[in-house]
Amino acid sequence: MENSSNTKSVITCDMEGRVETFNKGAEEIFGYTSDEAIGKMRVSNFSPGNVVLSHVANWLKIATEKGEYKSESTFVHKDGSLIPAKIKITPNYKNINGKKVQVGYCGQTTRIENKTPEETMPTNPWWFKLLSGLVITRLPFLSATWIPVILATVWAYNGGIEFSAPFNWVLFSIVFAGASFLHLSANTFNDYFDWKSGADKINNDYFLQYSGGSRAIELGLISVKGLFRLASIFLALATFCGFIIMFLSPSKIYGLFTYGLIGAGGGIFYTAPPFRFSSRKGLGELSIGLLFGPIMTMGVVFALTGIHSIEAFYIGIPVGLLTTAILWVNQFPDTPSDIATGKIHLVATLGTKNARWGYLLLIGSSFSTIYFLFSNQILPSGSLLMMYSIPVGIYLIKKVFDDFEKRELATTCANTIYFHMLAGLLLIIGISFF
Secondary structure, X not given: OOXXXXXXXXXXXXXXXXXXXXXXXXXXXXXXXXXXXXXXXXXXXXXXXXXXXXXXXXXXXXXXXXXXXXXXXXXXXXXXOEEEEEEEEEEEEEEEOXXXXXXXXXXXXXXXXXXOHHHHXXXXXXXXXXXXXXXXXXXXXXXXXXXXXXXXXXXXXXXXXXXXXXXXXXXXXXXXXXXXXXXXXXXXXXXXXXHHHOOOOOOOOOOOOOOOOOOOXXXXXXXXXXXXXXXXXXXXXXXXXXXXXXXXXXXXXXXXXXXHHHHHHHHHOOOOOOOOHHHEOOHHHHHHHHHOOHHHHHHHHHHHHOOOOHHHHHHOHXXXXXXXXXXXXXXHHHHHHHHHOOOEOHHHHHOHXXXXXXXXXXXXXXXXXXXXXXXXXXXXXXXXXXXXXXHHHHHXXXXXXXXXXXXOHHHHHHHHHHHHHHHHHHHHHHXXXX
């Protein structure tokens, strides 16, 4: 027989998971006061990170579809101790304009006295460690590096510059790995400094994979020190790749050092003091557009060929604009918490309603630049293959205009990454084969 406490926690939340009510039982079980929880915390704060990532979404889905979800689980007290408990989740509805609309959830929790937290902890699925790694490193964003690296390579070896040496797969692999490690370093350093500044701590939107930082520290997937160590390891690996290229081509030492310093410095100081480019009304967006566009394509061409090419700089502008669009749309959900911590980027400066036009401008400018580069014989006619992705861009622009204040914008945040990949791949294929 299970022995359950008579104390019952009753917590209601909106569809974002923000706490709306927090009864006395919740205060007793979880250790927070209602003033600490209501409007300032998410229900995910009361569960271990593995439960949030692996189970909560499915629990909420079942509750919505069947009217309730019941189970045992392990929760987290304010002091960090684990709590074995029963949980019942039901959907909350409200009549809006004559329609029954779901507006949130109600969670009822009672402590189980004769079980340990280990006994009530849900089993992690086989893919949990893989997902944890993706969350900590923000791996889906790595396409912002892979596309310009491959673009610069195919452009250089398909007549972009006068260069007679054959393609070197070993050298390309080292360049590709170095750029990837540098990006991973930037991702993890950015999350570390966002956490230290408080920007991620006060973001009370529900966990989203594409905005609000990785939330890896908050979810308990990695410690603050552990994240800093991981970022430093990625930076060391990127540096090691650079040293290998310098060893293979001593004539490239000064150029590689310059490009590497710009890349590492720009990536780290995007959120790190004293520069914190992301907080300086446009410097963050400009730095991301340059680092993941023209500076990267120019640097890759130099690493492969030893040639500084201004045309290599130009060809990176279209993909740099699309990368900035990824950043731009991801800033929409983060704007309230960013403003509260002094992270005043352009979306925060303009306001999300006005910033919709910035997204349109970035997408439109990317395609306009492709045509301009083709017209000036910097890109071949095959590059116009990228134009076939315009309908997808128009669709995403419409979604941003429609959903800029809705949770559904999270889908557009993800789809903007896929759009960047699609447009970039079409550009690469066009240059390679047409």
